[in-house]
Amino acid sequence: MIKKLSFSLVALALFNISIYAESFDYKLSPKKVSDNVWCFLGVLEGPSKTNAGAMVNTCYIKTTDSFVLVDSGPSYQYASQAYEAMSKIAKLPVKTVITTHEHDDHWLGNSFYKDKFNAEIIGPKYINDHYKAGDKTRMFRVLPQNAIKDTKIIKVDKTPDKTVKMTIGGEDFEMIPIGQKAHTEEDFFIYMPKRKVLFAGDLAMNGRITSNRHGSLLGQLKAIEMMKSKEYEVFVPGHGLNTGKNAMDDAEKYFTLLHKRILKAIEDGVEEDEITAVVTMDEFKDRAMFKALNPRNVSDAFTEIEFAED
Ligand SMILES: [Zn+2]
Secondary structure, eight states: OHHHHHHHHHHHHHHHHHHHHSOOOOOOOOEEEETTEEEEOOOSSOOOTTTTTTTSOEEEEEOSSOEEEEOOBSSHHHHHHHHHHHHTTOOOOEEEEEOOSSOGGGBTTHHHHHHHHOOEEEOOHHHHHHOOTTOOOHHHHHSOHHHHTTOOOOOOSBOOSSOEEEEETTEEEEEEEOSSOSSSSSOEEEEETTTTEEEEEEEEEOSBOOOOTTSOHHHHHHHHHHHHTSOOSEEEEEEOSOOSTTTTHHHHHHHHHHHHHHHHHHHTTOOGGGHHHHOOOGGGTTSBTHHHHHHHHHHHHHHHHHHHHO
């Protein structure tokens, strides 16, 4: 009996070792989007065991003596492999990591950069107020074990509440808060004025439908206006493959039409239980995740606007 038990324990241990031994291979390949700026662009899906959270966009900016990051990705392994890929372009430490918002696919890589470089993390206070070490957030539940292993939740070091202008290794950055609920309770976009590059975080996506379940339609419209006021040549969405000058068109059209149609529906006396049948947003049918996310966006927008009108 004891022999049998110890045998199965050994077998279990070996099984575990074999699960843990090999890290998930993200096969990350950086895309140069501007001089000194590279991004890892994710697939147009939700997080899954197959993509291990590589459905988010994260970016590296090369300065004279370090890299600055905009979002660190969904896991420690992702961050470690992103750094390895970037090391082939330049051997520089990561000293600054900017986090755009609280969704964990954007920042669970932070602990890698803290462990390896003691990087300074700048981002929303919301993360410090709502997450603590050991929390099993969405990525912990969805990602395969060999991708999420080693990932830790750590604090944000600096939590600005107004626009921050930074010059790091010769590159200029503006980190701009929306100042009200937009995609989440607290969102930032990042602008590089000299290079005319804008990083939208999830304030804009393209090729797929956005998830506005933690957000606000009116806040989204405000954020789009704020981003439009910047002069940019390159626009990096939080999710989506288009990083061109027109990369915000999808988001702008979606939220503007949604707002217009919800107002009209309210005027026509449409009830809450009819709204998703009346406001269908058919122009966006071909976008990824339409069926999964659009009805919720419509009904949330209805609730928000009806309440705001009262
Ligand atoms: Zn998000």
